[in-house]
Amino acid sequence: MALIREKRLRQLHLSLPVPPRAAGQRPNPTFTPAPAPTGVKALTPTALSSQFRLADFDKLAVLGRGNGGTVYKVRHRETSALYALKVQHYDNPAAAAEADILSRTASPFVVRCHSVLPAAASGDVAMLLELVDGGSLDSIRSRLQGAFPEAALAEVAAQALSGLAYLHARRIVHLDIKPANLLASTAGEVKVADFGIAKVLAHAGDKCTSYVGTTAYLSPERFDPEAHGGHYDPHAADVWSFGVTILELLMGRYPLLPAGQQPSWAALMCAVCFGEAPVLSDGAASPELQDFVATCLHKDYRKRASVAELLAHPFVARRDVSVSKCALRKLVADVSSESRLGSDMV
Ligand SMILES: Nc1ncnc2c1ncn2[C@@H]1O[C@H](COP(=O)(O)OP(=O)(O)OP(=O)(O)O)[C@@H](O)[C@H]1O
Numbered sequence: 001m002a003l004i005r006e007k008r009l010r011q012l013h014l015s016l017p018v019p020p021r022a023a024g025q026r027p028n029p030t031f032t033p034a035p036a037p038t039g040v041k042a043l044t045p046t047a048l049s050s051q052f053r054l055a056d057f058d059k060l061a062v063l064g065r066g067n068g069g070t071v072y073k074v075r076h077r078e079t080s081a082l083y084a085l086k087v088q089h090y091d092n093p094a095a096a097a098e099a100d101i102l103s104r105t106a107s108p109f110v111v112r113c114h115s116v117l118p119a120a121a122s123g124d125v126a127m128l129l130e131l132v133d134g135g136s137l138d139s140i141r142s143r144l145q146g147a148f149p150e151a152a153l154a155e156v157a158a159q160a161l162s163g164l165a166y167l168h169a170r171r172i173v174h175l176d177i178k179p180a181n182l183l184a185s186t187a188g189e190v191k192v193a194d195f196g197i198a199k200v201l202a203h204a205g206d207k208c209t210s211y212v213g214t215t216a217y218l219s220p221e222r223f224d225p226e227a228h229g230g231h232y233d234p235h236a237a238d239v240w241s242f243g244v245t246i247l248e249l250l251m252g253r254y255p256l257l258p259a260g261q262q263p264s265w266a267a268l269m270c271a272v273c274f275g276e277a278p279v280l281s282d283g284a285a286s287p288e289l290q291d292f293v294a295t296c297l298h299k300d301y302r303k304r305a306s307v308a309e310l311l312a313h314p315f316v317a318r319r320d321v322s323v324s325k326c327a328l329r330k331l332v333a334d335v336s337s338e339s340r341l342g343s344d345m346v
Pocket of ligand 1: 064065067068069070071084086111129130131132133135136139165180181183193194195243277
């Protein structure tokens with residue numbers, strides 16, 4: 001399971017033109033302040049890349065490894081401040097694009113990139129990110145060895161959707177939403193991370209033609225591009241992946257295949273394109289949550305709820321914020337105290 005879920009299906013990447021860069025978009029970030037998010041405390045980028053050097057940091061632990069590179073927990077020697085440092089190989093074309101996209105964002109619901117450190121001699125790209133101390137929802141789920149309580153899940157949903165709303169409003173589509181790419185803190189925050197295959201659309205309604213993604217979270221129209229004219233609505237694709245993510249956290253395991261079934265490409269394709277959504281046992285979820293998940297997982301992308309509609313859904317909009325935030329804080333703190341984040345020492 002892990003193998004398929006971690007790997008992106010490179011063979012699904014068609015050699016069609018990717019959407020053009022938006023007007024004025026540069027290939028490398030220079031940290032021009034992004035427009036302030038609405039309705040939340042405004043953030044602006046805090047440092048220019050020249051303020052830090054790789055040599056200023058001590059590597060403390062490995063936080064995670066992915067297709068693109070390695071994420072380290074690091075300490076700034078002078079201030080003792082902790083950060084996450086994502087080092088990507090110079091030959092990974094996604095590295096510069098990810099840094100560029102992160103340089104456009106400043107939201108409490110999106111992982112913050114403080115700086116892109118001057119390239120090491122190797123030419124690797126090193127992004128200095130805020131450290132999100134609870135790690136990914138995927139690692140929290142596996143440490144929890146069970147399902148997220150519904151109150152905590154409502155908070156995860158609200159904050160992840162706020163991140164997606166912020167991104168979509170800036171014509172940024174993520175295209176790789178999954179538990180491993182949502183980070184949570186012991187303060188009860190959730191942040192969207194890993195913009196390795198994200199895109200900036202030239203126009204708000206543009207469709208996407210890139211089929212790269214993590215197989216288990218691809219929507220039906222991304223699995224079967226020919227049936228949809230060779231392109232898809234990337235906003236609806238993000239909603240599907242988000243829906244699978246919420247269902248996975250609710251069930252405590254990948255939800256679209258029976259427990260224990262090998263996650264081959266063919267099995268996933270059948271489940272995603274033709275299978276029924278899993279039937280939850282009585283009492284496993286409130287009617288609000290069941291409806292919420294169902295509206296994310298419409299196979300027909302035109303019937304799928306938008307991010308704005310999901311934010312207004314009773315499961316999110318009518319949650320008791322103090323209860324749900326407290327439930328999430330407790331969950332993250334409990335699993336974090338049992339296993340130290342980044343225990344894999346450098
Ligand atoms: N800012 C951060 N704070 C804490 N942990 C982080 C941070 N960024 C990443 N991680 C950890 O590192 C893991 C890998 O990070 P990320 O997904 O950005 O790398 P990647 O190489 O693009 O991975 P993949 O190829 O699987 O998409 C995450 O799942 C998470 O556990």
